[in-house]
Amino acid sequence: MSKQEVIVYTSNSCAYCDQVKLFLTEHGIEFEERNASIHKEYFNQLKEKKIYATPATFINGQLVLGFQVKKLIKLLELQE
Numbered sequence: 001m002s003k004q005e006v007i008v009y010t011s012n013s014c015a016y017c018d019q020v021k022l023f024l025t026e027h028g029i030e031f032e033e034r035n036a037s038i039h040k041e042y043f044n045q046l047k048e049k050k051i052y053a054t055p056a057t058f059i060n061g062q063l064v065l066g067f068q069v070k071k072l073i074k075l076l077e078l079q080e
Contacts (some may be wrong), residue, residue: 004076006031006075009046009056012038016067018056023069031057 010017034045057064059075
C-alpha cells in the first residue's frame with residue numbers, strides 16, 4: 001500500500017467527524033485534520049469547493065462526504 005494523502009475537514013460537535021477520525025486512527029492511517037469551525041481559512045476552502053458539510057475527507061484528492069465506511073475502505077485500499 002502506498003502512502004496516502006488524507007485530509008479531514010471537521011467541525012465542532014460533529015459526531016461523524018469523530019467517527020472518521022477514529023476509523024482512520026484504528027487503521028493506522030495518518031491524516032491532517034482541518035477544523036472549519038475554528039479556522040475560517042479551512043471553512044473558506046470548503047466553501048470554494050461548494051462543500052457545506054463535514055466531515056469532508058479527501059483521500060489523494062478524492063472526496064468522501066460524511067462517514068462512508070465502504071468508500072473509505074476502497075479509496076484507502078484496505079481489506080474489509
